[in-house]
Amino acid sequence: MRKVLIANRGEIARRIIRTCRAEGVATVAVYSDADSELPFVKEADEAVHIGPPPVPHSYLNVEAIIRAAKDTGADAIHPGYGLLSENEAFARRVQEEGIVFIGPAPEVIGQMGDKLTARRIMQQAGVPVVPGGEDSVETVDEAADVAASIGYPVMLKASAGGGGIGMQICRDEASLRQAYQSLRGRAKAYFGNDAMYVEKYVERPRHIEVQIAGDQHGTVLHLLERECSIQRRHQKVLEESPSPFLDPETREQLCQSAVLAAKAVSYTGVGTVEFIVDESKQFYFLEMNTRLQVEHPVTEEMTGLDLVSMQLSIARGERLGVKQEEIKAQRHAIELRVYAEDPVSFLPSPGTISLYQPPAMEHVRIDDGVQSGTQVTPFYDPMIAKVIVSGATRDEAVERGIAAMQNFQIAGIKTNIPFLLEVLSDGRFRQGQYTTWFIQERAAQSNN
Amino acid sequence: MKHVAANMAGTVLNILVQPGDEVSAGQDVVVLESMKMEVPIQSEVAGKVSEVRANIGDFVNDGDILVIVE
Numbered sequence A: 001m002r003k004v005l006i007a008n009r010g011e012i013a014r015r016i017i018r019t020c021r022a023e024g025v026a027t028v029a030v031y032s033d034a035d036s037e038l039p040f041v042k043e044a045d046e047a048v049h050i051g052p053p054p055v056p057h058s059y060l061n062v063e064a065i066i067r068a069a070k071d072t073g074a075d076a077i078h079p080g081y082g083l084l085s086e087n088e089a090f091a092r093r094v095q096e097e098g099i100v101f102i103g104p105a106p107e108v109i110g111q112m113g114d115k116l117t118a119r120r121i122m123q124q125a126g127v128p129v130v131p132g133g134e135d136s137v138e139t140v141d142e143a144a145d146v147a148a149s150i151g152y153p154v155m156l157k158a159s160a161g162g163g164g165i166g167m168q169i170c171r172d173e174a175s176l177r178q179a180y181q182s183l184r185g186r187a188k189a190y191f192g193n194d195a196m197y198v199e200k201y202v203e204r205p206r207h208i209e210v211q212i213a214g215d216q217h218g219t220v221l222h223l224l225e226r227e228c229s230i231q232r233r234h235q236k237v238l239e240e241s242p243s244p245f246l247d248p249e250t251r252e253q254l255c256q257s258a259v260l261a262a263k264a265v266s267y268t269g270v271g272t273v274e275f276i277v278d279e280s281k282q283f284y285f286l287e288m289n290t291r292l293q294v295e296h297p298v299t300e301e302m303t304g305l306d307l308v309s310m311q312l313s314i315a316r317g318e319r320l321g322v323k324q325e326e327i328k329a330q331r332h333a334i335e336l337r338v339y340a341e342d343p344v345s346f347l348p349s350p351g352t353i354s355l356y357q358p359p360a361m362e363h364v365r366i367d368d369g370v371q372s373g374t375q376v377t378p379f380y381d382p383m384i385a386k387v388i389v390s391g392a393t394r395d396e397a398v399e400r401g402i403a404a405m406q407n408f409q410i411a412g413i414k415t416n417i418p419f420l421l422e423v424l425s426d427g428r429f430r431q432g433q434y435t436t437w438f439i440q441e442r443a444a445q446s447n448n
Numbered sequence B: 001m002k003h004v005a006a007n008m009a010g011t012v013l014n015i016l017v018q019p020g021d022e023v024s025a026g027q028d029v030v031v032l033e034s035m036k037m038e039v040p041i042q043s044e045v046a047g048k049v050s051e052v053r054a055n056i057g058d059f060v061n062d063g064d065i066l067v068i069v070e
Helices: A011-021 A041-044 A061-074 A088-095 A107-113 A115-125 A140-150 A175-192 A248-264 A296-303 A307-316 A394-406 A417-425 A437-445
Strands: A003-006 A024-030 A046-051 A076-078 A154-163 A165-170 A196-200 A204-215 A221-230 A235-241 A269-278 A284-287 A330-340 A355-357 A364-368 A383-391 A407-411 B002-005 B010-015 B028-034 B037-042 B045-053 B065-069
Touching: A003 A061, A003 A355, A011 A041, A011 A296, A011 A364, A011 A383, A011 B045, A024 A041, A041 B045, A046 A061, A061 A088, A076 A307, A088 A107, A107 A115, A107 A284, A115 A154, A115 A248, A115 A284, A115 A296, A140 A154, A140 A204, A154 A175, A165 A175, A165 A284, A175 A196, A204 A307, A204 B002, A221 A248, A221 A296, A221 A437, A221 B045, A235 A296, A235 A355, A235 A417, A248 A284, A269 A307, A296 A307, A296 A330, A296 A364, A296 A383, A330 A394, A330 A417, A364 A394, A383 A394, A394 A417, A417 A437, B002 B037
Parallel strands: A003 A024, A003 A076, A024 A046
Antiparallel strands: A154 A165, A154 A196, A204 A221, A204 A269, A221 A235, A235 A330, A269 A284, A330 A383, A355 A407, A364 A383, B002 B065, B010 B028, B028 B037, B045 B065
16 A cells, blocks of 8 residues: 545544555545635645535545545545445445545445444344334334334334434324424435335434444454443534443453454454443444544554554554553543534634634644634534543543633634533533533533 | 525525515524534514525525525
């Protein structure tokens, strides 16, 4: 592997460039009209313009990306996260062009991208799944029957959905019937697939996921867990590792289930098995992400490993260079996602960043994609930086997070930094007592 | 006459009303999308829709008028 094209943008493109450079691998960036001045374009060894700002015309434009790879002689493509990273057809196309796709086999991406298939495979492998319909429901009456058999509350989900889009909690039959029609219509419009299913809704859950890595020689390792329960609109805001909720025994069971899940699909590459964990520490498979995730630096700062380096080495066909017993939590790490958004309403706040000065502090890692003068456009995700702090203890990491947020200067657009500071200072967060309802419950309390 | 305006810059994802429709206060009339986030826009007042000034796929700025309710 001599030259990697990065089919992505912003902070993750820079992140991948960093490891490639350290390993002597050349990089090619691709960029839309909106991004020509961003740091990742300048930092890559080469950069190719691929189209106008809207993603279907640039970052999702498979032909333009393949052409860029061919024209620059890239022998591998790293898809980053989001965009084309979990697109089975893209992965297959890359391979057909004789280019290495840095990720798992296309079939695995397809299997895990369909929630019902994923659920069936995991159930067969002995990984606990949320009680619910084994098959998609075809009619609203069928949905109501399944809900009645497992008991309310239930979660109604679009099979092809994700990231909080296409799911709704239903607490009784009337709300299920109402949600069914609108969700089905939206699933068809959004994903071109209106398969729906019903599963038990886990009350006050925690979202805990396990990072895994599998090589082409059949070895699968877990890199411990990340807790990602602090979410707004089902989108993560803060992640940490180790989880303050797990005891050693549950942690071991959870991590072993993730390894089982990865082995069930002969997973190659780095990936994540997401679980929901209820108040009694019962855990259930939620989904598998067949890519590098936004929150991967939490695991890196906690274990001292470089996940992009692992991806490159797996893609080259090498064996994983680390043993399970060597992977340990060396520090407590927390990732804070800095979004261009109103800190109270969480509404997007695009605009021009007039001043951008991240904190320079020990054990504070900044993975960002912008600089002073950058225009934050409405075309892409609102995340502008990730601040990853770590400490010998959780308290130390939290204190460091507060200091980092206080010393992060961004002007010209609104950001959620004031909100992140509130979370870090919150008594229940400090005690590690929070669920995926944390943000909503906080908002409800402050309105009273 | 009351204007329903965009509260952020983004793309019009869906328009839920047409001229002549009766809307109630708080009813969703337009769905905007910005930065991968869907944001429904509500009419603050009850009344009859007299004009829809946006089309699906349009790019709108914060403050742009989307719907007029009489």
